[in-house]
Amino acid sequence: MIKLENITKVFPSKNGNVTAVNNVNLHVKKGEIHGVIGYSGAGKSTLIRLVNLLEKPTSGSVSINGTELTTLSPEKLRQTRQKVGMIFQHFNLLKTATVYDNIATPLKLLGYDKQEVKKRVEKYLKIVDLSDKQNSYPSQLSGGQKQRVAIARALSQEPEILLSDEATSALDPETTNSILDLLLKINEELGITILLITHEMNVIQKICDYVYVLENGEIIEQSSAIELFTNPRKHTTKKFLDTISQRKLSVSLISQLKLNGTVTRLTFIGENTGQPLLSQVSQKFGVEPNILTANIMELKNDIVGNLVIHLVGEQEQIHASLEFLNNQGVTTEEVEGE
Structure with a gap:
């Protein structure tokens, strides 16, 4: 479904080149939820933006469903991106638009008629449990409700893949759990493959099938979630586990x-x-x-x-x-x- 092979991203700077992602290999199978965890500055956001070529890799291969994205024409890339939804930490909602219009506007720009737009908006607002908020404005919503709108907007284009860029890090623990439950529901009921990045180990714990630990742009450890939680090998991984379990003694x-x-x-x-x-x-x-x-x-x-x-x-x-x-x-x- 998602395949990154030997992906490297280098940014030029006044003080020399900065390697944000270094020779990363990642393979997400259809229907699975994979998580990338790392501290701030590890390269997580750059990595996830490479999946749909919001950032172009300096070298390496990016494939979705067997299609190599780096060789596509702009039009073909745009069509491929429609199958890849994305949700962000800060929601990215239009402040002056209603909930309905926040979801409807991208669909209208893609050329869907009013009937199809209405059908999809209502369908996905129901899935995220916000049917009664379609005429509300973002300022009238809680953080969790805003994120649900963003998720409905991403789902409205009916993607096969959902990318999550720290989607719960701005939310309180209870709201985080409700959003994670929603992502599990989306994965199980709609069959959507999910790749997420996070610095919160409880996110990995609750919903991930497979985990990558990213440090200084490199994957230093990867395994199934159960293997990672029972047999962590790297010091950084153990530090993350310390945040959710009583592992550390003086x-x-x-x-x-x-x-x-x-x-x-x-x-x-x-x-x-x-x-x-x-x-x-x-x-x-x-x-x-x-x-x-x-x-x-x-x-x-x-x-x-x-x-x-x-x-x-x-x-x-x-x-x-x-x-x-x-x-x-x-x-x-x-x-x-x-």
Whole structure:
């Protein structure tokens, strides 16, 4: 569906060239939701604008449904872009136009007749649950309602792909969740493929099938969401996970606890999150597990549980207990000072 191959974008500046995106490869399959996460300045916004050639790559290939965009004529590119909707952090609504006209105006410019415009506006306002707001102006709407209008406007051209450029970062947590629920609904019911960029790990957690971690213009880690949440490899990824789970412990605390035991992070997936495995460890091996931190995260398609425990007992029994947990499908990792 979306394929970026060896994409690089270099911007000239007075102090020399700036590489915003460096040799990125990305493949989003039809019907999936992929997320790109990174800190400010990582190159996320440039990357997503390369997908529909709002930014032209310095080198590399951009394909949608097997069509190479960089070789298209302006007219063919315009036609292809109609199948790629985009929503933004700041909504980009016309302040002096009603909700109805904000959605209708792009359709009119594309040459749709009044009947078709009316049909589409009403259809997609219903999908975003704003049918009663079509005569309102943006100033009369909340931030979440404005974003819903922007989503309806993007959907009105009936795209196959929806690009989201930090669409929830200006919203409060409750409104963010409602917008993410809407994006899930759009993906599931309309079959629209979604590529989003964000700096919020809870966005990745809630709706993404696959994740790319972007740093200094490069993808430093990529995997399915479940793999990323259970086995993060890069320091930046772990820092992002720290923002939504109690993973981090002080170096001094870890050092103190290690004097008479082992500090271990346990990661449970799916059904294992509800099993009394620590109780079994205590009974089978005579070790004492002390829970230091714990949380359960619901992902789009699974559940992940995280525990950091202090195991006290004979070293041989501690090793045996960790082997038992591994055999039960639990990932174990000795915790160092983080």
